Amino acid sequence: MDHFLYREGILHAEDVPLTEIARAVGTPVYVYSVATLTRHYRVFQEALAGMDHLICYAMKANSNQAVLRVMANLGAGMDVVSGGEYIRARAAGVPGERIVFSGVGKTRQEMRDALRHGIRQFNVESEPELRALSEVAVSLGTRAPIAIRVNPDVDARTHAKIATGKSENKFGIPIARAREVYAEAAALPGIEVVGIDVHIGSQLTDLAPFKAAFAKVADLTGTLRAEGHDIRRLDLGGGLGIPYRRDNEAPPLPFDYGGVIRETLGHLGCEIEIEPGRLIVGNAGILLASVIWLKHGEGRDFLVLDAAMNDLVRPAMYEAFHEIVPVAEAAPGIERHPVDIVGPVCETGDTFARERPMPPLGEGDLVAFRSAGAYGAVMASEYNSRPLVPEVLVSGDHFAVVRARPSFDEMLNRDTIPDWID
Numbered sequence: 533m534d535h536f537l538y539r540e541g542i543l544h545a546e547d548v549p550l551t552e553i554a555r556a557v558g559t560p561v562y563v564y565s566v567a568t569l570t571r572h573y574r575v576f577q578e579a580l581a582g583m584d585h586l587i588c589y590a591m592k593a594n595s596n597q598a599v600l601r602v603m604a605n606l607g608a609g610m611d612v613v614s615g616g617e618y619i620r621a622r623a624a625g626v627p628g629e630r631i632v633f634s635g636v637g638k639t640r641q642e643m644r645d646a647l648r649h650g651i652r653q654f655n656v657e658s659e660p661e662l663r664a665l666s667e668v669a670v671s672l673g674t675r676a677p678i679a680i681r682v683n684p685d686v687d688a689r690t691h692a693k694i695a696t697g698k699s700e701n702k703f704g705i706p707i708a709r710a711r712e713v714y715a716e717a718a719a720l721p722g723i724e725v726v727g728i729d730v731h732i733g734s735q736l737t738d739l740a741p742f743k744a745a746f747a748k749v750a751d752l753t754g755t756l757r758a759e760g761h762d763i764r765r766l767d768l769g770g771g772l773g774i775p776y777r778r779d780n781e782a783p784p785l786p787f788d789y790g791g792v793i794r795e796t797l798g799h800l801g802c803e804i805e806i807e808p809g810r811l812i813v814g815n816a817g818i819l820l821a822s823v824i825w826l827k828h829g830e831g832r833d834f835l836v837l838d839a840a841m842n843d844l845v846r847p848a849m850y851e852a853f854h855e856i857v858p859v860a861e862a863a864p865g866i867e868r869h870p871v872d873i874v875g876p877v878c879e880t881g882d883t884f885a886r887e888r889p890m891p892p893l894g895e896g897d898l899v900a901f902r903s904a905g906a907y908g909a910v911m912a913s914e915y916n917s918r919p920l921v922p923e924v925l926v927s928g929d930h931f932a933v934v935r936a937r938p939s940f941d942e943m944l945n946r947d948t949i950p951d952w953i954d
C-alpha cells in the first residue's frame with residue numbers, strides 16, 4: 533500500500549499533485565512519501581510484536597539523509613555496508629548501538645571508525661575479516677561485538693544478481709563450517725560473539741526460502757549454545773519482496789513473514805533483528821519524468837523520456853519491471869498502444885519497457901515510475917553528463933527538495949585539469 537493516488541484525474545504524492553512538484557523542481561525527480569515510509573515501518577513492528585526485536589533499515593536501498601531521519605525518528609536501527617553509510621546513519625541521528633555493519637569487504641579503517649564511534653555489531657563474513665577485526669579491536673583496547681554471517685545454501689528463487697544465500701555466492705561462511713569459525717572467534721582477543729546473521733537475497737516473493745534458512749539458523753543456535761557460545765541475537769537480514777506489478781503479483785505480507793520468524797525461531801529467546809530495505813522504501817517512492825517526444829520507428833514507437841538508465845538503472849541491470857503511469861489519469865476506455873519507453877542515454881540498454889501498452893502521450897506530458905523508492909536514486913550516476921537526479925520528500929500537503937539537482941558548474945568543478953597538461 534502506498535500514498536500515490538489519483539485525485540481529480542491527477543496523480544498525487546499524499547496531498548501534493550505531482551504536477552506541482554514537476555513545476556517547482558523540474559524532471560526527472562524522485563518523490564518519496566513520509567506516510568508510506570512510516571506505514572511500512574509500522575507493519576514490520578506489528579509483524580514482530582511480542583518478540584524482542586530491532587528493525588535495522590538496510591539503508592543501501594535509499595540513503596537520503598531525510599529518509600534516514602524519518603526512519604531514525606521512528607526508532608529504526610540501520611544496516612550499513614560501508615564507512616560512508618555508517619557516517620550517513622550517524623549524521624541522520626542514529627546512535628551507534630542501533631547500527632549493524634554488514635558487507636564482505638570491510639576495511640580496517642572502517643572497522644576502526646565504527647568501533648571508535650559506536651556499533652551494535654559487525655556481521656562478519658570471513659575468517660580474514662574476523663582476524664583483522666580482532667587486531668583492530670585489541671589495538672583500540674576494546675571488544676568488537678560480532679555475529680557471523682552464515683551462508684545456508686538456500687535458493688532464494690530471485691534474480692541471480694540479488695541472490696546471496698547459495699554456496700556459490702560470495703557472502704558469508706558456509707553453514708557447515710560455522711562451528712569451527714565460532715570456536716576461533718571465541719578464542720580471539722577483542723571479539724565478543726553475540727549472535728548469528730543470515731541474509732539470503734533480495735526481492736523474495738515466497739516465504740519457503742526464508743523458512744528453510746531460519747530453520748537452519750535455529751539448529752545452529754542449539755549447536756553453538758551447546759558448545760558454550762552465548763547466542764543471544766539473531767540477525768535475519770532483509771529481502772522480503774514487493775509487488776512491482778500490482779495486477780498480478782502478491783508477495784507475502786510482512787505479517788506472514790513475522791509468523792515464519794515466530795514459528796522457526798520464537799522459542800529460542802533470542803533478540804531478533806531484521807534488515808528490510810526494499811519493502812520499507814520501494815513503494816514509498818516514484819520517479820517523475822517528462823516525455824521529450826514520441827518517436828515513430830520502423831514497426832515500433834518509442835516514447836523518449838527525460839529520465840534514463842543513469843537515474844534508474846534497475847531495468848537495465850536486473851531486467852526489472854516498473855509500472856509507468858501517466859500523471860494525468862487516462863480516460864477510462866481510452867485506447868492503449870504498445871510503445872518502447874526509453875531514455876536519452878546512448879546505450880540500447882537505456883530501455884525501461886518494451887511494447888508497453890500506454891495511452892496517447894506526447895511532448896511535455898508527465899509520467900511516474902511506480903515502486904522506484906528502493907535502489908533508485910542510490911544507484912544513480914551522472915553518465916552522459918546528466919546531472920544527478922534530485923529527490924523530494926512529501927508529507928501531507930507540503931514537500932521539500934531533500935537533494936537538489938546539481939548545476940553544470942558544480943559538476944564541472946569536481947574535475948581539475950593539472951597544469952602540466954598544457
Ligand SMILES: *Cc1c(COP(=O)(O)O)cnc(C)c1O
Pocket residue numbers: 590592593611634635731733734735769770771772807808809810811
Ligand atoms: C541488501 C541487503 C539487505 C536489504 O535487502 P532488501 O531486499 O532491500 O530488503 C539486508 N541485509 C543485507 C546484508 C543486504 O545486503
